[in-house]
Amino acid sequence: MKKTRNLFLMVALVSAAAALSAQGLDPVLLTKPATDSWPTYSGDYSGRRFSPLTQINQTNIKNLSLAWVNHLTPGPGAAGPFARRGTENPPTIVGGEIEEAVPVRGAGRISGAVLQVNGILYVSVPDNAWAVDARDGSVLWHYYWKTKGGTHIGNRGMGMYKDWLYFETPDDYLVSLDAKTGKERWHKVISDFNEQYFSTIAPIVIGNHLLVGTADDLDAPGFLQSFDPETGELQWKWYSEPEKMGDPGSETWPNLDSMRHGGAGTWVPGSYDAQLHLYYFGTANPTPAFSGATREGDNLYTSSIVALNVDTGKLAWAFQPSPHDTHDWDAAQTPVIVDGEFKGKPRKLLLDASRNGYFFVLDRVTGEHLLTVPYADSLNWSKGIDKAGRPVRDPEKDASPGGALVSPDSDGIVNWQPPTYDPQTGLFYVSTDEMYSVYYRTEPNVRALQGLNGIQEQRVGSIGKYITAIDYKTGKIAWRHLQVSAGEGSGNSGLTTTAGKLLFGGDANGNLVAYDPANGKPLWHTHLGLVSNAVETYMLDGRQYILAASGDSLYAFALNF
């Protein structure tokens, strides 16, 4: 025991010295899987959420316990009750273009990535960003943006380039902060507030590109923009729909008007293959979301997985998990990049558990479809799989006056919560909820449907919530672990695996749990209240930390001897 402690101390001293000399985040480091930091949304570009760290493992997980906790208080003048003791609370830096913020509700939930770079955590919720000392949780600075409004549904985290941070606001600004001080460098408009856009996604830094998405629940088109991270200048802009009739994909729309108002926001960060220079992500639903009457056709590239050349913003290929989506499912899930065997051949693969309940394996070089399988038992909206590997929608299951009983509900079998892939087991893990809804169309005039409205959705029961492990080579379910609860329990959880043979996730009752990735057996847990982000892990001072969030609180765990 004593030996271990001394070793820890030595490692701590060495890495503390390293931390002092380190400056910012070199974007080149993002191309290598990091173990001492969590520098981008998924930890690295692969979307695998697999950490090679083994200090915490199946043998010693029983000793995992709290290192620190902090509650973050959003708003104009609060640095949090646990801010550095003995000194003044760090002042809140206030930004925004209006005199007084428009009141909003429920904006304090940490439901995205927390970055960890050089021992500092960078945390965000809508309109708020913090720097937090990763060693004890104390707040170093707090930035608050006075909002004009917009849908305050969540903030999926920040992006970092050198000493600069980037985050989006619900009223459609991209704000760049100095990571050392929290002071604003600049902010700029990324989409039109008057058109009812709102912006939540974590910006992704790739080389000298800052990829920024936005979304709209009315019907304005989705797009992804690439900015110069130094100057904020626009490099390229890719629209989720073809821009004019005659362009490839426009044949899947009845006319220009429907195509231009086809929705398909870009709100879940993607993955990146540095060799292919391709950025992969899923687009959101077409609009109107629950009726296809005014948008006959497949509606490309809504509810699609797309591959964009990161230097030009040009589409390399697209695959559509939900052609002509009429249930607001989106294809917005994190695509996972895996190099592995498929049917005996080594391939560059992309794995995606789509919200519509189907699991897809694609060749990520060409977009060639390799496998489509349902990964939930409850699905009842499809008439089969077409030649291109896409589920065929059953029009009988569209929202109707009398109501259509459909699984999944509009949240999907999984929503944004990221899956994980563990190369040690070869399994893909995703949190699943087999919920049924009755979808009613309540608006008599199908032309009057806008965005998400014109319907009522009635959730009538889930036949099971699980952590589901999928063998991507066959599409077979390797195991499922039931998330029991007395009531209906919470929805899905983001997942993370480690080389310590651990799978971390939140259960339906508010436990943070470490499972055995081989069989789903729970090995360790602690009750935090609903885990609202996906677990992250990194080494700091020779100690491996497990970081989880529940609501407005951040929890760090480590082996405490």
Add this chain to the structure above:
Amino acid sequence: MHRVKIVFFTLLGLTAAAFAAQQPPVSGPAQQPGAIQASPPAATPPAPRVAPPPAYPVRPPADPALVARGKQIFSANCSFCHGSDARGGEGGPNLIRSQLVLDDKDGELIATVVQNGRPDRGMPKFDLTTEQISTIAAFVHSMPVGGRAATTGTVDPLVGDAKAGEAYFNGAGKCSTCHSVSGDLAGIGARYPDPRALQGAIVSGERRGELSEISRKTVTVTLRTGQTVQGRLDQIDDFLVSLTDDNGNYHSYPRHGDYPKVVVKDPLQPHLDMLRTFKDDDIHNLTAYLVTLK
């Protein structure tokens, strides 16, 4: 679209009151498994829900006379191309959500287009005064724009056949094995004024949820000593099971794999099982039948 995945069972807004007002079930032989338990609204109404502030600015309502006048002028001049509801036609785009209309305040931007036309897109210019165009603007702006705005539809959800529903109730649906139209379901049609709420209750078995005070699952815990404890299930996960027994005492036990032995009974399990096989027509017919039980 993305949203917070907090599951709660909205058997539509209209039933929220009915649910919140529910009384705990009366135990005893009269209580059938899976009984639908809606009760008439109680004397104390539930706390009103506070509406969230609008995410986007809402236009103040215009003078109805102005809107009516604008509708007339629109109808005469614009509807041929843009549709009588301004949501687009063969020739012209949907105006309700056009960016220019969204940015327009009082017709000032619309006037530029109307008075000059858009020859490149085949729109002629119109000889309308600024005042007339501002009434058109009032009409177009009077229609709500929003992707999350609640709609109160007037579509009749009763599309089923009551006779077929009755046959299903007593036959293939096996509803009558647990329920009786003169017993637990007597007057169910009157208890749910909204047929959609009634249908939701039918399909779900009126499931527990945040809006319900009732958690009707029961549990039997068998300890290592062989002693058993029974009661209403309060909480269960992989690590803990807790219950309240008939005397109102709370019990909580750590779970270690198979110990203690835990058996949960969900009286609504048949309803969950039916979700996999229910046909929409059967659901609609059942609703059409049960709505007649006033």
